[in-house]
Amino acid sequence: MDDDLLKLLDIYPRREKRYLIPALQTVQDKLGYISKNSVTAISKYLDIPPSAVYSVASFYNQFWFQPRGKNHIRVCNGTSCHIRKNAMLIDFLEKNYNLSPSSVTKDTKFSLELVPCLGGCAHGPVVSINNEYFAEVDVDFLKKKLTEID
Ligand code: FES
Structure with missing residues (x-):
C-alpha cells in the first residue's frame, strides 16, 4: 500500500467498515479526488471489497474520480437557486467552456460541480469559485x- 495513503488512513481503526465515508473524505481532501490506488488502499485498510468502496463513493456527488480543474466552480442546484434561474449559468458554462456538470475542461483550467445547496438560498443563484462564494450571480x-x- 502506498505509504502516503496509509498515513492518511492511519487515523482510522483498521477493518472498521463504518469509517468508509470519512476515509473517502480524508483521501479526497488531501488528493482532490479518489484515485484507483485510493480505492484499493481503502479497500485493503477497511477490509471492504473494492467494488463496494467504488459503489459507495460513486453514490455521492461529493466524490470525484478524476482530478478537478485548477479552478473549481460549484453552482448551486437547490430548489431556491433553480427557481432563480441557475440554469442560465449552467448553460453559459456548457456553451462557452464546454463544461458539463462533474466535468473538467480539456486544459484542466476549470471544473464544474452542481451541489444541492450552498447555504445562501435567499440570495440565489449562489456560486462558489475556488471556495469563494458569490450570491445573486448572473x-x-x-x-x-x-x-x-482565465
Ligand atoms: S438552494 Fe441554492 S443556496 Fe440553497
Whole structure:
C-alpha cells in the first residue's frame, strides 16, 4: 500500500467498515479526488471489497474520480437557486467552456460541480469559485469572474 495513503488512513481503526465515508473524505481532501490506488488502499485498510468502496463513493456527488480543474466552480442546484434561474449559468458554462456538470475542461483550467445547496438560498443563484462564494450571480458576473481567472 502506498505509504502516503496509509498515513492518511492511519487515523482510522483498521477493518472498521463504518469509517468508509470519512476515509473517502480524508483521501479526497488531501488528493482532490479518489484515485484507483485510493480505492484499493481503502479497500485493503477497511477490509471492504473494492467494488463496494467504488459503489459507495460513486453514490455521492461529493466524490470525484478524476482530478478537478485548477479552478473549481460549484453552482448551486437547490430548489431556491433553480427557481432563480441557475440554469442560465449552467448553460453559459456548457456553451462557452464546454463544461458539463462533474466535468473538467480539456486544459484542466476549470471544473464544474452542481451541489444541492450552498447555504445562501435567499440570495440565489449562489456560486462558489475556488471556495469563494458569490450570491445573486448572473451570466455577466460569472463571465467577468472567469475572464479574470482565465
Ligand atoms: S438552494 Fe441554492 S443556496 Fe440553497
